[in-house]
Amino acid sequence: MTRPIWIKNIHQLATLASNKEGPRSREAMSKLGIIENGSLWIEDGIIQAVGSTIVLEQQYAARREEAEIVDATGHLVTPGLIDPHTHIAFGGSREQEFEMRLEGVPYMDIMNAGGGIHATTRMTRECTEEEIISQTTRRLDSFIHHGVTTVEGKSGYGMNLESELKQLRVMKKLQEIHVIDLVPTFMGAHAVPPEYKGREEEYIDHLINDMLPVVAEEKLAEFNDVFCEKDVFTPEQSERILEAGKRYGLIPKIHADEIVAYGGAELAAKVGAISAEHLLKASDEGIKEMAKAGTIACLLPATALYLREEAANGRKMIDEGVAVAISTDCNPGSSPTTSMPLVMNLACISMRMTPAEALTAATYNAACAINRQDRIGSLEVGKQADVVLWDVKSYQELQYLFGVNHTKAVWKKGVKVVG
Ligand SMILES: N=CN[C@@H](CCC(=O)O)C(=O)O
Ligand SMILES: [Zn+2]
Numbered sequence: 001m002t003r004p005i006w007i008k009n010i011h012q013l014a015t016l017a018s019n020k021e022g023p024r025s026r027e028a029m030s031k032l033g034i035i036e037n038g039s040l041w042i043e044d045g046i047i048q049a050v051g052s053t054i055v056l057e058q059q060y061a062a063r064r065e066e067a068e069i070v071d072a073t074g075h076l077v078t079p080g081l082i083d084p085h086t087h088i089a090f091g092g093s094r095e096q097e098f099e100m101r102l103e104g105v106p107y108m109d110i111m112n113a114g115g116g117i118h119a120t121t122r123m124t125r126e127c128t129e130e131e132i133i134s135q136t137t138r139r140l141d142s143f144i145h146h147g148v149t150t151v152e153g154k155s156g157y158g159m160n161l162e163s164e165l166k167q168l169r170v171m172k173k174l175q176e177i178h179v180i181d182l183v184p185t186f187m188g189a190h191a192v193p194p195e196y197k198g199r200e201e202e203y204i205d206h207l208i209n210d211m212l213p214v215v216a217e218e219k220l221a222e223f224n225d226v227f228c229e230k231d232v233f234t235p236e237q238s239e240r241i242l243e244a245g246k247r248y249g250l251i252p253k254i255h256a257d258e259i260v261a262y263g264g265a266e267l268a269a270k271v272g273a274i275s276a277e278h279l280l281k282a283s284d285e286g287i288k289e290m291a292k293a294g295t296i297a298c299l300l301p302a303t304a305l306y307l308r309e310e311a312a313n314g315r316k317m318i319d320e321g322v323a324v325a326i327s328t329d330c331n332p333g334s335s336p337t338t339s340m341p342l343v344m345n346l347a348c349i350s351m352r353m354t355p356a357e358a359l360t361a362a363t364y365n366a367a368c369a370i371n372r373q374d375r376i377g378s379l380e381v382g383k384q385a386d387v388v389l390w391d392v393k394s395y396q397e398l399q400y401l402f403g404v405n406h407t408k409a410v411w412k413k414g415v416k417v418v419g
Pocket of ligand 1: 087117227329333334
């Protein structure tokens with residue numbers, strides 16, 4: 001039996017609790033369920049009680065000696081942050097491309113010349129499972145130190161049956177050995193591999209007929225993602241791939257309208273995608289359709305910054321009724337960061353979201369984007385005790401003091417893993 005944990009005297013406890021289920025948009029994104037001088041009682045990895053310290057002192061009067069007490073005077077406590085979009089399991093790195101881009105070479109030109117996603121695919125194919133596990137573990141360690149307790153991860157640097165399965169199996173193993181919960185997405189449609197150049201439809205047939213059945217059979221993924229972009233997959237091809245995934249129980253996600261407006265947001269609404277990603281160039285019509293369909297916008301302001309592009313219009317999306325989540329997009333090319341706190345800062349600075357909206361986007365709405373809102377994303381009785389204690393007094397201060405990692409302690413399923 002492990003000792004209960006009682007985190008008390010919390011200056012500001014942002015529970016993110018609400019009596020309304022489902023992704024939040026408009027003013028619901030600003031409601032953080034704040035408790036001043038709050039308390040959390042954690043036992044068996046689960047939150048047993050949430051409330052003011054005065055109330056929990058009475059409730060647990062008979063058991064206070066039993067508990068390990070954490071005095072959070074002067075501190076903010078939030079749910080563990082959730083990163084709903086990463087490409088975390090890969091081999092190698094691409095710092096020379098970073099220099100090329102700084103000299104002005106566009107991201108897609110590098111990719112079309114065989115670099116970018118193709119370069120990482122070559123390096124990932126060459127790695128053993130053990131090598132990818134070791135490189136990915138370093139990134140997961142960095143995530144947890146930034147207060148992130150759950151991470152979605154995509155395949156897509158294999159682009160053949162063997163290597164796609166290798167990436168997904170690596171994530172399955174990491175799920176067993178690392179404290180972070182990893183949520184796997186199949187993204188065989190990250191690009192058309194060079195060996196299929198000019199035979200795009202054949203690659204799609206291969207993906208649908210040979211890859212999807214094995215991914216589903218081995219239960220290696222929950223979602224199916226496509227890079228719907230000019231010179232990658234057209235909306236029609238993307239729809240075919242996502243509809244095929246649905247037949248295997250994989251929920252659609254789409255990398256949409258990142259570089260050019262391409263109808264990705266509209267397609268996300270049409271196929272019932274749980275989320276559409278990037279959306280820098282999403283059309284007004286596409287945003288409206290996403291709001292109507294309940295598709296979450298998963299916005300990646302660190303990627304926009306890194307590519308020196310104008311960020312997606314998060315403000316407009318929230319005002320139009322789209323639920324917004326945010327993510328690092330952690331990948332070796334367009335956003336090699338593991339800092340969700342920085343992403344929250346950028347959501348405020350580059351997407352004109354409020355500090356409260358940024359926190360909702362990195363917790364509850366991020367949980368919704370990976371279909372986990374029943375167990376994570378808010379601090380409520382019965383939910384997993386994924387908790388972060390921050391070295392600031394409020395969520396406002398967390399977003400204001402930007403570019404700094406204020407994580408002081410992290411509990412994953414009630415076990416202290418940082419601090
Ligand atoms: N845009 C497509 N895929 C990734 C980048 C992958 C890479 O450059 O390796 C993204 O979401 O940003
Ligand atoms: Zn991505």
